[in-house]
Amino acid sequence: MNKEQPLMMRIVILGLSVSENSLVGNFILGRAELDSEAPPDVAERVAGRLKDRHVIIINSPQLLQTNISDHQITQTVRECVHLSDPGPHVIVLLLKHEPCSAEDQECVEKVLLSFSERVYQHTMVLSTREPTETNDILQKIIQKCANRHFSLQTSSSPHDLLQTFEDIEKMNDGRHQDCAEEGVKLNLVVCGSDETLKSSISEQILQ
Template identity: 30%
Template sequence: MMAESERSTRQRRRNSMVIPLDFRLVLVGKTGAGKSSSGNNILGRDAFGAAVSQSSVTRECCKQSDVVYDRQVTIIDTPGLFDTSLPQQTVKREIAKCINMSAPGPHAILLVIKVGPFTNEEQDAVRQVEEIFGEDAWKYTIILFTQDEQTGPDIERQLEEAGPELQSILRKAGNLYHVLNNDKTNDRGQALDLLEKVEEMVTNNEGQFYSNYNYLQVVEMLNKRESALREFYQKQMEEKILAVESKYKKMLSEVQQEHEKVEKRLRSEQQEVKRYYCALESGVRHVVEQTVPTDSMEDILKFHEALKLKFTS
């Protein structure tokens, strides 16, 4: 009865606020935890280059979107946060890109942990996530346990037997977690269950996404840079349009000059034809005076042909 009352209360609360139909989700966690595979699983397609070996894991921050169960889902996949093979400066740049791509802030941070022993490397990765997003981000965090056929389905028992470190992380996240079997990507119910948990968490957060001072700064920076870049391209476009206009005006001018030249040539030839035949006409009397009654028109024309140079020269 109590559970039904809680569900009714949550439903009334959900109905009383506007829940976004688009979700920004950030995948974080140690190298090899299954972030890229989880992103592919959620979107239902090969959106991220999932690793087939430790040497080929995703190293660059990547953003992909798709419609999943009538929701516009945007996922930001991050490089391994504890990847010792990457220079720290490279990791910092990728994290900055992650914040840029998820601005104005993620609706959920999915902390990806592979089912199994919770290692020191994973603990360090969690600490780095806290450093990047801050303590307040736990309200917007869902622990995403990834498993395969070998790890088995009994996640509840494994969590009960988990050490204090993992138990502490679960408490920070409000014991909100989800299990993804990335060997069963055709089981679309997994993605729906996760998105419903994200939606419930967003409802509990009064429809808000996660933000902090860094995100506010990033939003301001992105807006300024976007405005500056748009202004730059607008100026470039105007300059290019003027250059094209100038080019074609020159071509039209050259065509006009050529047109005038052709017209001048036409008039000259017309005048020459007129002069030629006027000269012939002026000699007609002289021609006919030299004919006899028996001459045909053909004879007269031949005679005229013989004399025309004299009259036209």
């Protein structure tokens, strides 16, 4: 297996607002490439260079909103997967400054597991301000991401963030997240009063 870092790095940024997602994406790229006034339901894909790496950023600023429907989550995750084909190396959770609620945690888990059951191996938490108080739920999310948390400060450098990205790559032997590896699980219930017929139909389905 080739464990060298891939030349191209694909990064998906999941967040709550267009302005903050654009801020982080533009910080990584070192230029104003992402539109801070773009519609929140549109996933953007931009390319650039960070240090000696070619970078593709997929920006999805609405996926962590707690009022988003399951259908919207499914459609937007599919779009992110398509735009990061064959899969992202890093997924960035851009979480809000305020204390996270149980509802926020549920939303984060639902979104991430829509990518893959192994998604936490490729995920980190990023905040644009230092939290003013300790939040247990935020800490639980960070712990699930192997304690990878980057706080974006005025003194921060894109190269500092790149190091975190490359640490994630190294932990995964340079492999990207395979979002199709889990397959689609389908649960069926066969109803009826004829047990023999139900058994026969079930056997046909499972073949």
